[in-house]
Structures are given as structure tokens and as C-alpha cells.
Amino acid sequence: MNPAGYPGAVSEAVWDRSRCSVAGTLAVVGEKWSLLVLREAFLGVRRFADFQRVLGAPRAVLSDRLATLVAQGVLQRVPYQAEGERQRHEYRLTQKGIDLHPALVALMEWGDRYLAEDGEAPLELRHRDCGEPVHLALVCAAGHELAGAREVRAVPRVPAG
Amino acid sequence: MNPAGYPGAVSEAVWDRSRCSVAGTLAVVGEKWSLLVLREAFLGVRRFADFQRVLGAPRAVLSDRLATLVAQGVLQRVPYQAEGERQRHEYRLTQKGIDLHPALVALMEWGDRYLAEDGEAPLELRHRDCGEPVHLALVCAAGHELAGAREVRAVPRVPAG
DNA sequence: CGAAGGGGGTTCGTCAAGTGAACCCAGCGG
DNA sequence: CCGCTGGGTTCACTTGACGAACCCCCTTCG
Numbered sequence: 299m300n301p302a303g304y305p306g307a308v309s310e311a312v313w314d315r316s317r318c319s320v321a322g323t324l325a326v327v328g329e330k331w332s333l334l335v336l337r338e339a340f341l342g343v344r345r346f347a348d349f350q351r352v353l354g355a356p357r358a359v360l361s362d363r364l365a366t367l368v369a370q371g372v373l374q375r376v377p378y379q380a381e382g383e384r385q386r387h388e389y390r391l392t393q394k395g396i397d398l399h400p401a402l403v404a405l406m407e408w409g410d411r412y413l414a415e416d417g418e419a420p421l422e423l424r425h426r427d428c429g430e431p432v433h434l435a436l437v438c439a440a441g442h443e444l445a446g447a448r449e450v451r452a453v454p455r456v457p458a459g
Numbered sequence: 460m461n462p463a464g465y466p467g468a469v470s471e472a473v474w475d476r477s478r479c480s481v482a483g484t485l486a487v488v489g490e491k492w493s494l495l496v497l498r499e500a501f502l503g504v505r506r507f508a509d510f511q512r513v514l515g516a517p518r519a520v521l522s523d524r525l526a527t528l529v530a531q532g533v534l535q536r537v538p539y540q541a542e543g544e545r546q547r548h549e550y551r552l553t554q555k556g557i558d559l560h561p562a563l564v565a566l567m568e569w570g571d572r573y574l575a576e577d578g579e580a581p582l583e584l585r586h587r588d589c590g591e592p593v594h595l596a597l598v599c600a601a602g603h604e605l606a607g608a609r610e611v612r613a614v615p616r617v618p619a620g
Numbered sequence: 621c622g623a624a625g626g627g628g629g630t631t632c633g634t635c636a637a638g639t640g641a642a643c644c645c646a647g648c649g650g
Numbered sequence: 651c652c653g654c655t656g657g658g659t660t661c662a663c664t665t666g667a668c669g670a671a672c673c674c675c676c677t678t679c680g
Binding site (some may be wrong): 347350358361386387 | 626627629630631
């Protein structure tokens with residue numbers, strides 16, 4: 299244990315919150331609707347009107363969130379032209395955006411566990427190749443799958459001072 | 460592939476967003492400061508004044524977020540008394556709160572990858588038992604570790620209609 | 621040709637939420 | 651009794667979300 303009493307806890311003065319990666323990530327995708335936009339993007343939605351319809355978000359907000367996500371490099375605004383139609387553009391996930399997938403999965407798994415009324419997740423994730431259900435796990439470089447947060451020790455990289 | 464063009468994408472009309480677990484989870488912890496409060500809780504912070512000091516959040520907001528998280532069962536308000544001091548109370552993670560750990564880790568890993576200026580994560584997670592670094596992974600019930608979001612297929616549990 | 625319609629927005633008035641400073645109260649130490 | 655500390659609440663102000671209305675571009679239809 300440690301002064302704070304949690305396994306894995308870090309003495310509070312020892313690390314610099316101002317560069318915390320959680321806060322940084324939330325500065326990019328933490329505004330209202332941003333993560334829901336990304337959820338839809340992962341489900342294949344690409345066009346403004348479709349985002350607007352499935353999310354029900356105010357157009358102005360949606361417009362702002364999409365612009366922000368594009369500016370951050372999480373989405374990409376791509377022009378395209380279906381035959382017989384005029385040119386449009388669509389929003390696609392970049393690699394940077396695709397790498398947010400675990401965060402969405404983590405939020406989804408928690409909601410499935412604690413919020414689903416009937417105990418049934420509305421959406422299930424399966425391995426494309428083998429069809430088995432998929433879940434997030436913490437694994438260490440030695441190959442152990444950790445049972446929970448208690449098995450994790452947080453180590454600040456730059457000591458105080 | 461599918462109509463939307465993404466591997467794993469779900470035809471848009473096929474599932475009901477209103478019960479989406481991502482949205483549900485964000486309704487619980489998606490307000491400003493909530494996830495940062497939980498980050499500190501995982502690092503061992505427990506008292507109001509400590510949250511306030513390390514986060515720099517307005518007291519009124521912090522007060523509201525803590526109350527909300529307690530009401531949601533993510534934190535627990537526990538009275539305690541150190542010797543020679545008057546009775547105080549502290550905020551502790553419940554199991555429901557501890558289960559949000561993967562979500563925070565996912566956000567942290569993304570920030571480490573894309574936002575750390577020097578390429579060095581400010582905080583590293585290690586396995587308590589073997590000391591090896593730890594990371595989040597998608598694993599399927601057959602034991603495969605998935606390489607990325609593209610290997611995931613989302614299956615709605617309740618068909619349209 | 622002009623009208624209609626849909627995609628992709630912006631603008632505007634209103635209302636909720638976040639912010640910082642000030643204030644409050646209980647309990648303890650002197 | 652005075653002042654200090656922890657844990658808040660209240661208040662005035664600014665920022666952000668909301669819904670409705672409006673706008674432009676391009677295409678199709680009459």
C-alpha cells in the first residue's frame with residue numbers, strides 16, 4: 299500500500315497533472331457529443347445529415363464538433379461523388395480516430411454491465427475472424443491478463459521536483 | 460463489407476441508439492470534470508480539498524460532480540476520523556467505480572500516443588506482480604488478441620422492427 | 621426556363637452549465 | 651473568545667447547448 303491507501307496509488311505530489319494524458323484526450327474528445335459522433339463513425343455513419351438524424355444533436359453543435367474533430371485529425375473531410383449526384387463530402391475516421399476505439403469499447407462495456415435494464419447489451423462485439431465475443435482486457439508484457447484495476451501499479455515517469 | 464463501407468459497420472437503421480451503452484455511460488460520467496475526478500480517485504485522492512487542489516476545478520462544480528458520482532454509486536461517501544482530528548468524510552471508489560478503470564486507461568493510452576510532446580507518457584502502468592508494463596487489448600473468447608478495431612464486427616442484439 | 625428539394629451549413633434568441641470570488645458553518649486549538 | 655481548516659453554498663458573469671429559422675449550392679422535375 300502507500301500513503302493514500304489504494305493499491306497502485308501514487309503519492310499525490312509526485313506527478314504533474316498538467317500534462318496528464320487523460321485530460322489531454324478529454325480536451326480533444328471530451329465535449330458533449332464528440333464521443334457519440336465517433337461511436338456513429340465506427341458504426342459506419344459518414345455524412346452530416348446522417349449524424350444529425352441518428353444523434354439528434356443540434357446542427358450548430360454537430361457542425362462545430364465535426365470541425366473540431368477534423369482539426370484534431372481524428373476525422374478527415376473527404377470529397378466524393380456518387381454517380382449522377384453532385385459532389386459531396388463525408389467524414390471518415392483517420393488512424394488517430396480509429397485508435398480511440400478502445401475508449402469507446404470501454405465505455406460501452408461499463409454501460410452494458412451497469413446500465414442495461416434487461417442485462418442484455420444492445421450491441422455485441424465479435425471477432426471478425428472467429429466469431430467469438432470480444433472484450434477489453436489489461437495484459438502485461440509478460441502475457442498475463444490482469445483481473446482488475448487492483449493489479450495495476452501507476453509509475454510516474456518524472457519524479458517530483 | 461456492408462452498405463456503410465466500414466468493416467464491422469452496422470446498417471444504420473438496425474439498432475436503437477436510445478439505449479446505447481456509450482451514451483448511457485456518458486450520461487453518468489460524461490460531464491466536465493467527472494472523469495478527471497475519477498482519475499484522481501484511482502491515484503488515491505479521497506478528500507474534497509485534495510480533489511479541489513489537484514484539479515483546480517471550481518468548488519461548486521466539484522461539489523456537484525462528487526454528489527452526482529455518489530448518487531450514481533460510482534463513489535461512496537465514507538465518514539472517518541483520524542486520531543486527534545474531528546470527523547471527516549472521504550470519497551472512495553465503489554466496485555462500480557473501479558470498473559471504469561479501463562475507460563480511463565483507454566483515454567490515457569490514446570493521449571500517451573498522440574499528445575505527449577516528448578513521446579514519453581507521463582504515467583506508466585505496470586503489473587503489480589511482475590512489474591511489466593501493461594496495456595489494454597481486445598481479446599476474444601477464443602484467446603486471440605485483436606490487432607485493431609478493424610477486426611471487430613458489431614452485432615446488434617435486437618433486429619430492427 | 622423557373623420551382624422544388626436535399627445536403628451542409630450559419631445565425632439568432634433563449635436557457636442551462638461552468639467559472640471565480642465571496643460567504644457560511646461546524647469543530648477544534650489556543 | 652478568536653481564528654483556522656475542511657467542506658461546502660451563493661452570487662454575478664461568461665460560456666456553451668439548444669431549437670428554429672434562414673441560406674447557398676447543386677440537381678432534378680415540370
